[in-house]
């Protein structure tokens with residue numbers, strides 16, 4: 001009868017085109033064998049879950065992944081496990097509050113206070129000035145789990161897709177843990193920030209009136225997983241150090257392919273969609289991949305040109321599933337690089353974090369006598385330089401097209417913040433030095449960053 005309810009719900013929603021067949025398949029006994037066979041390229045976990053040691057097996061020539069950002073690594077293994085237990089406990093505690101069940105004696109007065117404040121923040125999760133850093137502190141470092149879980153519930157996706165709450169929770173905990181907390185930028189807070197931005201875009205009239213529940217589910221899952229297991233270094237670094245991922249993905253969208261495959265690994269391990277017909281869960285995995293792969297910044301021009309052509313010809317038709325998917329790709333790309341469009345206090349923190357990650361890569365390159373990648377040398381670049389260039393050559397062109405597509409108050413707010421942030425960085429630059437960086441220098445650096453693709457770099 002569960003299956004009948006499910007199909008009734010599907011008929012009432014826009015999902016009928018997505019799931020056509022009238023049966024739900026449950027876990028088959030050879031699920032594990034299938035998983036191992038299909039995921040030969042993705043690490044396989046043990047029954048106990050997270051294994052920090054596995055990262056030591058990456059066959060770098062001479063660099064140990066674990067030490068890349070070691071000075072930021074704050075959790076030892078026992079602490080991480082405790083952290084997971086605490087977060088589950090916190091979830092059980094807070095879910096009673098969310099369901100409106102009367103409280104008994106609070107587990108801890110401080111927990112109760114923080115949970116209450118986090119809950120208040122979630123009421124305004126659609127605000128563009130949502131402070132994800134504060135939210136992360138209030139949730140004890142569980143912003144990604146809490147936010148994604150809240151949004152999936154908010155859109156009614158848990159009920160509609162009959163997601164098993166235990167599987168979903170396990171999936172989200174694993175996703176959050178597979179982000180490297182030692183990365184200054186590419187960590188779970190960035191993923192939570194992108195998911196929050198995605199939610200804001202999903203509210204925009206152009207999207208809200210046309211997206212199906214399946215599109216929304218996909219958009220949120222892609223945002224939450226889009227940088228999964230990011231090593232804190234970029235693709236050229238992986239190529240020049242002969243990292244196995246670079247070989248595996250033939251030097252093409254190496255990181256994005258890995259993020260996607262990691263997400264698929266967690267979906268299969270937790271069986272989040274194992275109640276769907278195999279064909280449909282494979283479609284989810286494929287569509288998730290197509291969204292995550294769109295975040296490859298070296299393919300920015302390709303997407304931007306296509307977007308521009310659609311807008312010039314005014315031929316985007318959001319009844320068409322492939323056009324909706326393209327808009328989701330563009331929305332995720334915007335969400336991924338929306339830092340310059342946030343209010344200064346938030347934007348500045350992101351700028352410092354991303355620059356620190358670049359500079360740490362540069363430090364490692366210098367230490368190992370490798371050529372220092374563009375924008376990664378702390379001796380010749382500044383946070384302001386990098387930000388001004390990033391806005392001028394990457395963010396502004398993208399958000400200009402996005403505003404053509406969705407000319408709303410939010411889009412104007414984002415452009416407004418970007419203008420103000422650019423001016424703030426410029427004036428800070430001028431305070432620090434009387435010789436501002438020449439635009440031509442910045443342009444060359446960013447062309448290098450975006451256009452000199454890794455195969456070119458290694459062939460020369």
Ligand SMILES: [Zn+2]
Pocket residue numbers: 190194226227336
């Ligand atoms: Zn990202």
